[in-house]
Amino acid sequence: MPLTTPDGRYLVVRGRLWRCSDPRLSPERRAALTQELMSARRAKGAALRAGDDAAREAARARVDAAKHALGERGPVWWDDGAPDLTRHLARTTSYAEWFAEVERG
Secondary structure (H helix, E strand, C coil), X not given: CCEECCCCCEEEECCEEEECCCCCCCHHHHHHHHHHHHHHHXXXXXXXXXXXXXXXXXXXXXXXXXXXXXXXXXXXXXXXXXCCCCCCEHHHCCCHHHXXXXXXX
């Protein structure tokens, strides 16, 4: 199970924060968008292997659209004014104390 911040906003991967999907999405909508995201990622990989630049860019656009629809990119889905800390190291953010506790076990 991936490590998630206490407020549910971020996954922590190798100490770095990555924005979670919008929890207000219905399970059906989230599943459909996740399926599209995975399909787009497979298409991007196939385009890279084939050396097809146009297909790669089309697949990249699909990945970006799916991630926006999931709430993982674009405007944040929370409304308390907190900044988007995606890609920041957890230890350098307001999650530093929590993350240190988690790392200590």
